Amino acid sequence: MSWESDLDRLVTERGSALVAYAYLLAGDMASAEDLVQDAFVRTYSRRRPEEVTWVEAYVRRTILNTYLDGYRARTRLAAVTPLLATSDVTDDPNTAAGDRADVARALTVLSPRERACVVLRFYDDLTLPEIGLRLGVSEGAVKRYLSDARHKLEPLLGPQPGLASEDVATITKGGSR
Structure with missing residues (x-):
């Protein structure tokens, strides 16, 4: 199989998932x-062996980098005014879409490393050591x-139990927190 067919297959089969991943990072x-x-x-663009087993993982890592x-290359950020949606509970089928939009907007206030950590933790479901390695x-x-x-x-989304300090415990040498 040639690299052209590998690329075509990757774009066809996983392109939308890769764009969704990048969207969480870029906003x-x-x-x-x-x-x-x-x-x-x-x-x-570089010559690769005929069979690249983990090409999607490699592309995801390249997206993150x-x-x-x-x-880092940008010298300054434009001021971002986060938009908040009301937290009224409704039976509207568009509520889930609104919640996703609120999360995407809220992610824009984070620094790149914070945002990458949140995406890797909750979208890629990585452990803390795995995030550190990446x-x-x-x-x-x-x-x-x-x-x-x-x-x-x-302040933007309400309490985030998945990010609470008890979920991200710090253990000292003596074994206590």
Whole structure:
């Protein structure tokens, strides 16, 4: 199988999932599509062996690195005014879509590392050590990023039990917290 057919198959079968992943990081569809395209170019611009077993994981990692590199390259951020939706409970079928939009908007207030940690933890369902390995930081740094993210997200989304300090415990040498 040639690299062209591998790329075509990956785009056809997993392209929408990769764009959704990038959307969680970037916060808008155009940037998400650009991230995925850049990741494909970076992945396939180098000569690869005929069989690449973990190409989707490699592309996801490239998306994450491209997102973080792009953020670092920008000299400043435009001021972002988060938009809040009311928390009224309704039987409207669009409620779930509104909740997803609120989360996507709330993610924009996080720093790139905080946002990456939240996405890797709750979208990719990675453990703290796995997140640390992906980002090249210590497990303690991941805990700190998640804690900072919780403090920024709670005013926008309400209490976030998945980010609570008891879920991200710090254990000292003596074994106590």
